[in-house]
Amino acid sequence: MIIARAAAALFALTIAGTAQAAQPIAGRWLTEDGSAMVLVGPCGGSTCGRIQTVLKARPGAPTTDANNPDAKLRSRPIVGLPILSGFSDSGSDWRGRIYDPRTGKSYKSIVSREANGTLKVKGCIAFLCQTQTWKPAR
Secondary structure (H helix, E strand, O other): HHHHHHHHHHHHHHHHHOOOOOOOOOEEEEEEOOOOEEEEEEEOOOEEEEEEOOOOOOOOOOOEEOOOHHHHOOOEEEEOOOOEEEEOOOOOOEEEEEOOOOOOOOEEEEEEEOOOEEEEEEEOOOOEEEEEEEEEEO
16 A cells, blocks of 8 residues: 555656646747837736737827727727736646737637747637747847
């Protein structure tokens, strides 16, 4: 009985020791089109990202969250807007939600740090995903 408990404890420690953690994603990132810088970091009990700076505003683009489906949120400024929310480490990547202020829609998202230092950002509806590559901001 004691041997069985010791073996079970050793097995549990072995499993815990081999659990893989995703590469950290905290930092400042340039979106794929270079239009914004996003600051990613701890946010409560998860990881989130906010637009820190708009670098290339589209002509006539609103400076507020004008396309948000919640009318109460449409006056929020784009700068400071949370676009990544509820991200948690799922082993090889980070999973949460991404918000697109251009459309006012949120999507399931998977984010991973690539070997070359970039961030692979996926937004998904069911099994269809669109991927962007964000570069570290210097």
